Amino acid sequence: MEKIIAYYDNKLKKYGDNFRGVDWNSLESQNLRFKKLLKVIQKEEKYFTLLDYGCGYGAMLNYICDFYNNFDYTGFDISKAMIQEARNKSLISGVSWYNKIDRKKKFDYVIASGLFNVKLDFKKNEWFNYIIETLDQINYYSKKGFSFNILSE
Numbered sequence: 001m002e003k004i005i006a007y008y009d010n011k012l013k014k015y016g017d018n019f020r021g022v023d024w025n026s027l028e029s030q031n032l033r034f035k036k037l038l039k040v041i042q043k044e045e046k047y048f049t050l051l052d053y054g055c056g057y058g059a060m061l062n063y064i065c066d067f068y069n070n071f072d073y074t075g076f077d078i079s080k081a082m083i084q085e086a087r088n089k090s091l092i093s094g095v096s097w098y099n100k101i102d103r104k105k106k107f108d109y110v111i112a113s114g115l116f117n118v119k120l121d122f123k124k125n126e127w128f129n130y131i132i133e134t135l136d137q138i139n140y141y142s143k144k145g146f147s148f149n150i151l152s153e
Contacts, residue, residue, distance in 0.1 A: 001078055003120050003121075004078065004118060004120065005078055005079050007118055007120065008022065008023070008056070008079045008081075008082060008118075009079055009081045009082075011023055012057065012079070012081055012082060012085060013081075017057040017085045017089055019059070021056070021057060022056040022057065022059070022082075022114060023114065023117065023118065024114070030059060030113075031063060033113050033114070033149055034059075034060055034063045034064075034113060035063075036147075036149070037111045037112075037113055037147040037148070037149065038064065038067070038111065038147075039147070040109055040111070040145045040146065040147040041068075041108075041109055041145075042144070045108075046070060047070045047071060048068075048070075048071050048072075048108040048109060048144075049071065049072045049074070049107045049108045049109070050064070050071055050072070050073050050074065050107060050108065050109050050110070050111065051074045051076060051101070051107040051109070051110045051111070051141055051142075052073065052074065052075045052076065052111055052113075053076050053110050053111065053112040053115065053138055053141070054076070054077055054078075054112050054113065054114060054115040055075030055076055055077045055082070055083075055086060055097070056077060056079075056082050056086070056114070057082055057085040057086050057089065058075050058085075058086035058089065058090055058095075058097070060075075060111065060113060061073050061075065061086075061090065061092065061095065065092065072094070073092075073095050073096070074095075074096045074097075074098065074101075074105075074107065075095070075096070075097045075098070076097075076098050076099070076100075076101050077097075077099065078099065079099075080099055083097045083098065083099055101141065105141070106141060106142070106143050107141055107142060107143065108142070108143050108144045108145075109142060109144055109145055109146060109147075110138045110141050110142040110146040110147075111146065111147050111148070112134075112138055112146070112147070112148040112149075113148070113149060114149065115134065115148060116131055116134075116148065116149070116150040116151065117149075117150070117151045131150070135148070
């Protein structure tokens, strides 16, 4: 985990709180991923809770606010620098940002955007196990559904 934290901390330091700071090619590609991942939320939902698992600097929150207005958002990231950036730029009250998640808490939906995009030098079996363990955690926290994206070789 320390390698992944260092990777993203360096991206944030180099590019700042924008799509390049979380290793996306463009704002358009980042927003397209958000759009696809949010399809897990039922259209008839009047209210929902959402865990943004690997939230980075909190870009998804701003995107969601363009489409929904009655939800509770929680951002989680292993990078303390990313969480601090998210806290600093969040203009919405009642939003929670964490480096650890309370195991007793459940969310209607969990979304993980870009979480599995940086394999670095992990061996294939180590990376596969990390993905499965993380998806088990995401499943544990979600009551209604979850979505994620992943890059292949």
